[in-house]
Amino acid sequence: MDRPSWAPADVDLDRPSVARVYDYYLGGSHNFAADRAFAEQVLKVMPAVAGLARSNRAFLRRAVRALAAQGVRQYLDLGSGIPTVGNVHEVLADAGVTDGRVVYVDHDPVAVAHSRAILAGVPGTAVVAGDLRSPAEVLAQPQVQGLIDFTQPVAFLLVAVLHFVPDEQRPADIVAGYAAAGVPGSHVVLSHAGLDRPLTPAEEEAWEMYRRSPTPLILRTNTQVEALLGDLTALPPGVVAPHAWRPAGDEEPPPEGNAIGCVAVARKD
Numbered sequence: 451m452d453r454p455s456w457a458p459a460d461v462d463l464d465r466p467s468v469a470r471v472y473d474y475y476l477g478g479s480h481n482f483a484a485d486r487a488f489a490e491q492v493l494k495v496m497p498a499v500a501g502l503a504r505s506n507r508a509f510l511r512r513a514v515r516a517l518a519a520q521g522v523r524q525y526l527d528l529g530s531g532i533p534t535v536g537n538v539h540e541v542l543a544d545a546g547v548t549d550g551r552v553v554y555v556d557h558d559p560v561a562v563a564h565s566r567a568i569l570a571g572v573p574g575t576a577v578v579a580g581d582l583r584s585p586a587e588v589l590a591q592p593q594v595q596g597l598i599d600f601t602q603p604v605a606f607l608l609v610a611v612l613h614f615v616p617d618e619q620r621p622a623d624i625v626a627g628y629a630a631a632g633v634p635g636s637h638v639v640l641s642h643a644g645l646d647r648p649l650t651p652a653e654e655e656a657w658e659m660y661r662r663s664p665t666p667l668i669l670r671t672n673t674q675v676e677a678l679l680g681d682l683t684a685l686p687p688g689v690v691a692p693h694a695w696r697p698a699g700d701e702e703p704p705p706e707g708n709a710i711g712c713v714a715v716a717r718k719d
């Protein structure tokens with residue numbers, strides 16, 4: 451298959467990647483045949499996935515707007531994905547924040563390359579190729595240390611990523627590892643695929659496809675997701691479905707069959 455000019459040389463075109471499959475759900479163009487084939491298989495059994503991806507992005511935007519309104523200026527977007535409409539720095543700019551700082555972190559080579567291309571020359575932003583499961587390593591990166599002032603509140607975004615981290619890799623410790631680096635007034639923003647109600651047969655089938663993929667999806671109940679927050683305090687309305695977190699009224703209605711997953715924005719006191 452032809453390698454598009456934007457594809458980094460070291461990327462494996464034959465294995466679907468969650469970043470590029472998600473890009474396809476969102477209508478993006480930074481994906482390959484293997485990603486599209488996988489996404490189409492999932493969409494065939496569960497067409498609601500595309501709406502769930504958009505609903506997740508809409509939550510991320512509302513959460514950033516809410517934190518910006520509280521004065522949070524610094525954001526570490528962990529597992530930030532392939533840049534799409536409404537990236538964190540754009541949401542901040544739209545909210546009138548002129549001194550925002552955002553570091554985008556991902557381990558997918560296409561996500562990193564495309565983020566670097568889009569963000570070149572955008573002040574207050576940086577891109578790091580890193581594994582979010584190692585908070586100490588991510589936090590020690592020169593771009594993170596150079597851009598983020600850890601004496602001021604930071605928002606750590608873990609949006610639609612922790613469901614790729616199995617229990618053995620201690621997702622709660624990952625959340626705690628980031629939260630420990632923030633001063634009081636810092637926040638964790640989290641969204642997670644869920645198991646808060648019995649899955650429909652179509653959802654079971656879609657889940658099974660991810661389980662057999664290079665990146666299995668771990669579904670957790672709302673209670674299990676709440677436990678990931680440790681001693682952080684969830685802001686109202688708590689741990690809820692993405693569309694139920696401070697709906698703005700100007701976004702598309704929740705996907706039919708309702709969300710399988712939950713979100714939270716939690717503060718370090």
Ligand SMILES: C[S@@+](CC[C@H](N)C(=O)[O-])C[C@H]1O[C@@H](n2cnc3c(N)ncnc32)[C@H](O)[C@@H]1O
Nearest residue numbers: 469472529530531556557558580581582609610
């Ligand atoms: C479903 S996408 C979510 C993107 C974005 N956070 C959002 O919610 O729109 C998951 C992203 O997390 C990234 N990711 C998964 N595991 C990761 C890890 N261990 N370290 C860094 N990035 C990771 C993937 O490459 C992908 O870009």
